Amino acid sequence: MSLLTVDNLKIYYATPRGHVKAVDGVSFDVREGEVFGIAGESGCGKSTLVHSLILRKPPMVHMGGKAIFKGMDLMTMDERESRRIRYTELSIIPQYAMNALNPTKKIKDIVWDLAREHGHTDRGELEKLLRERLAMVKLSPKVADMYPVELSGGMRQRATMVVSTLLNPDLLIADEVTSALDVTTQRVVIELLHHFMEVGIVKSIIFVTHDLALLDKIADRVMILYAGKVAEIGPTEEIISSPAHPYTRLLLDSLPKMGVQYRRQKLKGIPGYPVSLLNPPKGCRFYTRCPNVMDRCGELEPKLVEVGPGHYAACHLLGGENQ
């Protein structure tokens, strides 16, 4: 069953030079019980996409499309309703989670403020829950009485994870939560996210990262974004073992291989630069960098074609409707 269905979503930024088309007709769904990964290079629209589901503030503008979450359209929901579901049904661990907590308040006061806003009245119960959850992420109960500045970066990260999930949201969005961490801490964070799902604290997770190798470890399905559009989407194993889009293949080739020294690896960077989202080119947005470019690529926008069960890619090489 789908928890979230995003249909042809367009989220732009209004700038003096025109609209930056950061998310430009993106569709996908997130099912109950799955980790859904979103990957792509810096600037492809990952953060814009997930933040637009939570809160849209200028210069971000919703230009079209829907995001149906548990029967409600997040795009047209009023502010009161969106505040009501925040933390209790839909929650985000932001990209800069280490600095996301209010520095002037103790952790226990931060959680009390947000729990009270959602109708909680028993502070003792809430603090008991906080201590249990702190223990779950291997933090001492004393952390409840500390200010965020008294915690190390890694501890603050875990405290933010506790705050974001304390009220058991159905869908948790983790936006680049591991990018500032060393490999060991990354593993701990990923294990914790899995644990949150296993014990039913959250039902589903959207995990955003520029690192496809990480998604191999955590995600059931993956969506690859390129310049505000879906390049490929499907089961993680399929995408990693049989990538159908030239961009996905290049992303995979750019990952370092285990057990081979850097100087012996031929790491292929992706040639060229991402296109401007102010004036994206006609046709496929990847054609300026694509090793398999054909004439029609600069003319016609490729549609998503099914290349395997539940596995779709948008590339003229794949034929189908695009021929």
Ligand SMILES: Nc1ncnc2c1ncn2[C@@H]1O[C@H](COP(=O)(O)OP(=O)(O)OP(=O)(O)O)[C@@H](O)[C@H]1O
């Ligand atoms: N406030 C803004 N005003 C104008 N353009 C913006 C704004 N914020 C982001 N953009 C542009 O929107 C596009 C998508 O940015 P976004 O941050 O969503 O990408 P991303 O894939 O999450 O990248 P990163 O991993 O670096 O955060 C980029 O071209 C970016 O320059």
